[in-house]
Amino acid sequence: MFVVLCGPPATGKTTLATELHERLRARGYEFERLSSDEFSRRTYGQMYERVADSDADWLVDGTFYRREWQERFRRLEDVHFVRVTADVETCLARNRAREDAISEKGLHVVHAEFAPPREALTIDTDERSLDAALDGLEAAVLSWLDDEN
Numbered sequence: 001m002f003v004v005l006c007g008p009p010a011t012g013k014t015t016l017a018t019e020l021h022e023r024l025r026a027r028g029y030e031f032e033r034l035s036s037d038e039f040s041r042r043t044y045g046q047m048y049e050r051v052a053d054s055d056a057d058w059l060v061d062g063t064f065y066r067r068e069w070q071e072r073f074r075r076l077e078d079v080h081f082v083r084v085t086a087d088v089e090t091c092l093a094r095n096r097a098r099e100d101a102i103s104e105k106g107l108h109v110v111h112a113e114f115a116p117p118r119e120a121l122t123i124d125t126d127e128r129s130l131d132a133a134l135d136g137l138e139a140a141v142l143s144w145l146d147d148e149n
Helices: 013-026 043-052 067-074 088-096 104-113 130-148
Strands: 002-006 031-035 057-062 079-085 120-124
Touching: 002 013, 002 067, 013 031, 013 057, 013 079, 013 130, 031 043, 043 057, 043 067, 067 079, 079 130, 088 104, 120 130
Parallel strands: 002 057, 002 079, 031 057, 079 120
Antiparallel strands: none
């Protein structure tokens, strides 16, 4: 199974993926984790190469703001997209607080050009607390795991 968390920068994708990884591990599920933050170029090509030939279950997070990047991952079997959203002002405030902040211009561009994936669970981190967002995400993943069996 591949769970792909996507959305503009500073929506909370990496935080959700990290916390979900821990929750699933506590339940006995072993997922590998991969973030676009680990790459500096050819990011989505390298991410795809890393996961495509693996037998592991994966939690993957990145902006995936271009539809072509999403479609490449859609070729994988048993992939589930989770669209993580937040208002641009929330993202700007969160970005300013980060050590690895991106340019505000870059954040605006990705936020404006983000192509929402089709057939995705949407989690709005403006509307839900971290715990509520995690509860909903965990429930969805557990449901997808049940559907596999």
